[in-house]
Amino acid sequence: MKPDSVLRVLGTLALALVAALLCVYLETPLPWTIGPLLAVSVASMSGAPTESWAPLRNTGQWTIGAALGLYFTPQVTALVVGLWWAILLGIVWALFLGWAFGQWLYRAHAPYLSNVSPQAMRATTWFGGAIGGASEMTLLAEREGGRTDLVAAGHSLRVLIVTVLIPFGLQFSGLHGLDALPPSIREVQPGGLVLLALATGCGALLMDRLGRANPWFMGSLLVAMVITMSDVTLSAIPQWMSNAAQLVIGVSLGVRFTREFMHTAPRWLASVAVGTVTLIVVSAGFGWLLSLGTHLHAATMLLGTAPGGIAEMAITAKVLQLGVPVVTAFQVCRLVAVLVLVEPLYGYLYKRDASKKLSEG
Template sequence: MTFPRSSRVGRAVCVLATLALAWAAARLCVWLHTPIPWMIGPLLATALASLAGAPTASWTPLRNTGQWVIGTALGLYFTPQVGALVASLWWVIVLGIVWALLLGLGFDCWLQRVHARHLPGLSAGELRATTYFSGAIGGASEMTLLAERAGARTDLVASAHSLRVLLVTLCLPFGMLFWGVTGLDLAPPAVRDVAWPGLGLLALLTLAGAVLAQWLGRANPWFMGALLVTMGITLSGQVWSALPPELSYAAQLVIGVSLGVRFTPDFLHTAPRWLGSVALASVVMMVLCAAFGWGLSRMIGMHPATMVLGTAPGGIAEMSITAKVLQLGVPVVTAFQVCRLVAVLVLAEPVYRLWVVRQQQRRHKAGVE
């Protein structure tokens, strides 16, 4: 919800009310024994309230703090042994990156075909940029910024990524629970006990890493900065402290809220046919990624659930949280998601330029013939 700059008190009240709603929803999901209750409960409750027109709000510093906590918690899984395992899977990670790029191009082609005549006011170039960056499996904010530079309809791009992440975040945990594959992780965190001096030092160093990543303009700086610093500490064999479970719960809650508040009443009015196409394509992408992950698991002898999460077309924080809470190969899932995110961010624009040139050459050739 948009607030006047002068209405700081009003916005603060909305943030507190939203957090209270999210906490109540999380407690209800805990009581119902749903998967990932501290993220799914707040996500669903906030999204439904936002769609109903309630004045929900998310505070950016809280979301950043949540990502900082989750990045730190995931980094604790990267012991030297786990680091060697992940390094040995480099070729599988490359396959996952290639798969993600190809899947995004397929999504782009389908959206172009479906919406060539159903998005009035868009030129051919705007449509091409909009469908391409909507299909790319990257971070919502980063893809929206790249789309803006390419002249796309950024509202359609943002809505596509928001809806895809919502569907994946909701469907996969329940799918894993129905599958009955929780608690299979053979690589627990390097340390399970909370040691307050070590926790304080870990917090200071990871905070510095997050601030540095933000200053450098990196993607997901609060998550990636904290993750990389913690990984470096843990990979070196240092064992300082675990994180209190309550911190992880709070982080999941604020991340769920930050996703839920995107779904305002205006969201439903943003080209309903477009949202329907994105929803259908997202479901197809989940099925294809699950099949691809299953195939990779057969090649490397790893449990299929880990590879399904590693190749899932969801957000990096959301899929890593799912792996952490359900104990399904956290380091492998995190490594796959992080490497894919970085690769897509680096390659999205060059691939787009090559893709556009190829399409133009194909159309020119067809016109000549």
């Protein structure tokens, strides 16, 4: 890393730490994520030389993945497996939301972005509206000829809004502390912590070598889940490590909001903002209906079906103790399903229609 990059990274981390400590003092929800996220976002959009270092972000995802996997005790795993039908409904719901959001974006912007071809506009709105990871959806949009700048900006803004609004709403409603924490979450064992780090680190590296999405999070999560489901208790993750992980994840989200971001089609960003709030409201209603069928708390189902990033929603569940395994299972299964299905669905719905029109013409 170049000296100027080192200074930018250290300066960004210092800003994030001050923001996190201020949020701790103010007793805001998710202080170690939201504080750095908002502070770094504002600084980045103001033109300040902020920078996130990828190895730190990867380490943060590795830590959070391991911490979440420790909740999957055999008893909890049996509960989650019994919810397969609800998870399947959650996947269908996410795909429907992405389709509806994309349809709305297309109708709102196709008449105004006349310099974008209909095919490129369709790819932009389809992948921009999908409830999936920003980097993955941007790559898919690029493959189909879409506007990658709009897709990336839209997903970044969606995750920011969801990450801020939902935790604040849950904290102010008084919904927290519903989980009974197993010993694997409470007791730190130095030797066991080293073994856990080595095992989950190997899982993360394997997923990275295989080119999987979110490898440092998913690889660590899966290994920690297997260990815990086998009724093996190695160690809890120290609170300071969890806080540091949340901080660097907040920084990695915040640096996406550059000065150029503010000039990225303001009408597009406004539409994404309005649409995201709508998605939160309707997802809350869907989560409430699922809670009636599963007999789980509505707050847990809200986080499980919320249109946010998997790490951010799982962190919210962990910090507020709101059904961590259920939320994680819902979000992980949705992420995998969207990554697998969103591109084939695009081809089926839109490429087939385009080919049909061309043959008829």
